[in-house]
Each structure stands twice: as C-alpha cells, then as structure tokens.
Amino acid sequence: MALQGLNFRSQLGRITPRQLAAFRWRSKFGRPAGVPNLGDVDPTGSYCPVPEDWLMKKYAETVPKPTTSQLLSVAIVNAVPFIGFGFLDNSIMIVCGDYIEATLGSVIVMSTMAAAALGNTFSDIMGLGSAYYVETAASKIGIKPPPLSPVQLDMSSSRIASNLGRVIGVTIGCILGMTPLLFINKVPDKTPEEKPADA
Structure with missing residues (x-):
C-alpha cells in the first residue's frame, strides 16, 4: 500500500508542503527525516502516519515558556498601536459629535447622546482607514x-500578556483622546441680567 502511494506521488512529480512539514515534525521524534524515494520502505513494510495535532502537542511540551521580560515585551508591542487607536477613536468622536450637535441640533431635535453616536460612527470609519x-x-x-x-x-x-497590553494601550489612548474637551466651550455666554425696576 505504501509503495502504491509512493508510485502515485512520483507520477505527480511533487509532494505537498503539508507532507514535507509532516516529515519535518516527525524528524524531531526519530521519525523519517526526509521524503522517501521510489522503492524505499519502512522496516515494518509500511509507513504509520502520526496525527499532526499529537506531534504539535508533544513538540510544545519541549518548548520553554516565555520569560517575564519577554511577556513584558509582548504586552508593550501590543499596547503601543492601541494607544494610537484609542486616541484617534475618542478624539474624532468628540470633535464630530460636537460639530453634529452644533449644526444638526439646531435644525432637528437631537440629543447629545445621538450626536455622540453619530460621531462614533465617523470615528469608527476613520479608524478602519487609519x-x-x-x-x-x-x-x-x-x-x-x-x-x-x-x-x-x-x-x-x-495571549494574556498581549490582551492585557491592548487593554492598557486603548485605555491610555482613550484618556488622551479626551483632550478636545479642553477646547470645546460648552458654557454659553451669560448676559447681564436687567435689574428689576423699583416699584
């Protein structure tokens, strides 16, 4: 049966990368390290395939766990881009929401939350492009x-380190993205009230 399979492969003239990867995994456990040629057989007369997930599990047991410094680097690498994402998302939402409320709010009845929701829509669109x-x-x-x-x-x-880094990064970015609030004047100018006339 194995010989027929080899004949079939030789007729095709090539072996798939998945089959090459299987032999590469097997070489770590004393399995055949190369692709057999036509006529080569196992001492038992046939090749016994080993499940790839089992080989992956056994190989993972031999790999050392990441050190604390490496996990910290993973968290930082994942945090930095999300600082930018959080900053852009919050700042664009605030600016667009304020503009929508100031323009459309005077034409149609619109609450502040509705304006913020529309601003968040523009913010998400900009986030995809940026x-x-x-x-x-x-x-x-x-x-x-x-x-x-x-x-x-x-x-x-x-995975925990990368997700934690993303959470910290997007939190810092969203806080920094609140800076447009410092330049938006929400308090209307108060006009001096007229003094009541003496009776």
Missing part, C-alpha cells in the same frame, strides 16, 4: 517583538 498608518508609525518607534516561536506565542501566558 489602521495601517497607526501600525506603521508604531513599528517606526523601534519597539520590536521578542524572538518567540509560534508555539510560544500561542501559549496562554503570551
């Missing part, structure tokens, strides 16, 4: 991700 530029600017700062393997990045500790 995602590439924010990530590019964050990469130019010089913060580089730690040299972790895909298995290490997929560990629970790395």
